[in-house]
Amino acid sequence: MTRKIALAAVASLAATWALAAEVAPTEVMFEGGAVAASLTGVPGDPEAGAKVMTTASLGNCVACHLIEAMPAVQFPGTIAPALDGAADRWTEAELRGLLVNAKMTFDATFMPAFYKTEGFIRPGDGYTGKAPESDLPPILSAQQIENIVAYLLTLRD
Amino acid sequence: MRSHIATLAASAALGLALTGAAVADPVEDSLTVITEDGELEIVTRTAAPDHLKDVLPTIYSGWHYREDETRALQRDDFDNPGMVFADRGHDNWNAEIGTGGESCASCHGGPESMKGLRAVTPRVDAKTGKLMIIEDYVNACVTERMGLEAWGVTGDKMKDMLALISLQSRGETVNVAIDGPAAPFWEKGKEMYYTRYGQLEMSCANCHEDNTGQMIRADHLSQGQISGMPVYRLKDAGVVSAQQRFVGCVRDTRAETFKAGSDEFKALELYVASRGNGLSVEGLGVRH
Numbered sequence: 001m002t003r004k005i006a007l008a009a010v011a012s013l014a015a016t017w018a019l020a021a022e023v024a025p026t027e028v029m030f031e032g033g034a035v036a037a038s039l040t041g042v043p044g045d046p047e048a049g050a051k052v053m054t055t056a057s058l059g060n061c062v063a064c065h066l067i068e069a070m071p072a073v074q075f076p077g078t079i080a081p082a083l084d085g086a087a088d089r090w091t092e093a094e095l096r097g098l099l100v101n102a103k104m105t106f107d108a109t110f111m112p113a114f115y116k117t118e119g120f121i122r123p124g125d126g127y128t129g130k131a132p133e134s135d136l137p138p139i140l141s142a143q144q145i146e147n148i149v150a151y152l153l154t155l156r157d
Numbered sequence: 158m159r160s161h162i163a164t165l166a167a168s169a170a171l172g173l174a175l176t177g178a179a180v181a182d183p184v185e186d187s188l189t190v191i192t193e194d195g196e197l198e199i200v201t202r203t204a205a206p207d208h209l210k211d212v213l214p215t216i217y218s219g220w221h222y223r224e225d226e227t228r229a230l231q232r233d234d235f236d237n238p239g240m241v242f243a244d245r246g247h248d249n250w251n252a253e254i255g256t257g258g259e260s261c262a263s264c265h266g267g268p269e270s271m272k273g274l275r276a277v278t279p280r281v282d283a284k285t286g287k288l289m290i291i292e293d294y295v296n297a298c299v300t301e302r303m304g305l306e307a308w309g310v311t312g313d314k315m316k317d318m319l320a321l322i323s324l325q326s327r328g329e330t331v332n333v334a335i336d337g338p339a340a341p342f343w344e345k346g347k348e349m350y351y352t353r354y355g356q357l358e359m360s361c362a363n364c365h366e367d368n369t370g371q372m373i374r375a376d377h378l379s380q381g382q383i384s385g386m387p388v389y390r391l392k393d394a395g396v397v398s399a400q401q402r403f404v405g406c407v408r409d410t411r412a413e414t415f416k417a418g419s420d421e422f423k424a425l426e427l428y429v430a431s432r433g434n435g436l437s438v439e440g441l442g443v444r445h
Contacts, residue, residue: 123413128408
């Protein structure tokens with residue numbers, strides 16, 4: 001009995017450590033719309049970020065945004081502002097905040113919050129149409145967010 | 158580096174032009190259908206009903222948002238791939254499938270007895286006070302009068318019958334009641350229309366009102382009207398009903414959907430239908 005409890009304690013401690021490097025979606029600290037601290041502490045990889053942005057099941061940013069710097073993307077959406085020059089308009093912290101939850105910057109915006117796990121009406125398990133069976137993961141992982149931030153920082157006019 | 162900047166500047170200018178062009182308004186066009194009984198004019202664009210005119214002054218059928226080739230398929234019944242499904246529905250209409258040998262025809266006569274129904278449904282049934290979609294009326298006959306198991310709301314048999322029944326009202330003006338006993342259902346449907354469901358936090362209005370005419374990737378966002386329903390959808394090579402489309406659109410917001418035929422989606426269908434009051438029933442639209 002005691003041993004079991006002790007083991008459980010060790011296991012949960014290990015879990016905490018594993019996550020310690022990463023800021024959980026519910027723990028992100030905003031200053032206005034901006035998030036100053038990296039979500040992972042690991043520098044972002046802009047190429048990986050660009051991949052996530054153009055993958056429909058992941059960021060799918062191009063469903064709404066045009067990005068002139070990505071001429072290979074066919075049929076970009078016309079819903080949102082073009083992202084070229086984003087790094088001239090926004091700081092790194094502001095861009096991170098826009099990705100975590102754009103509604104902190106633009107009230108009631110159409111842009112989805114990519115690193116948020118709570119406060120939804122009838123959230124589903126991805127695109128299955130079913131209720132999730134366990135805790136809802138954010139749409140993108142912490143490192144995917146950092147990778148996209150790194151890519152956006154290359155978008156200068 | 159310099160050439161890089163030059164390219165960016167040039168393409169930024171181009172970007173503006175592109176964006177301007179791609180904010181594709183509904184196509185200017187009008188629809189006259191060649192049917193077995195001659196030509197029939199279909200209203201695909203008209204002034205919005207009073208309850209909507211402050212947000213959308215003009216309402217358009219989804220037909221205006223599709224490519225030339227897709228629109229053309231709806232101009233002649235001979236080309237409309239949906240007609241095969243209505244024909245199948247007609248066979249089933251005449252089939253003596255009831256446990257007592259009943260067919261739809263044995264009670265109702267020809268399918269033309271259903272003329273007008275599509276234009277006024279969903280509606281509140283005077284006897285039961287329930288909100289009824291055509292699928293409910295069909296299933297009431299199938300279970301209570303023919304002694305059969307209910308047909309699946311989005312199953313092939315149901316959609317074939319829906320196609321046949323809708324076709325009987327083709328050209329009639331959509332005119333669902335939103336007041337009196339319908340009012341509470343309509344209010345509920347309206348609330349749903351503006352609710353931002355799912356992990357993407359998107360409402361019907363976000364896409365089909367705020368961003369109608371825009372491109373969401375390769376999709377041209379229509380007003381999400383259901384006057385063309387059921388529609389033949391080229392992408393699915395089959396008929397899609399309003400209830401089925403709602404499931405798809407809510408699922409696409411990363412939400413837990415409501416069931417086709419649920420009270421929620423029936424209320425939503427009433428509300429969405431009312432946004433098209435004034436358009437013609439298309440009987441069988443063609444979309445891609």
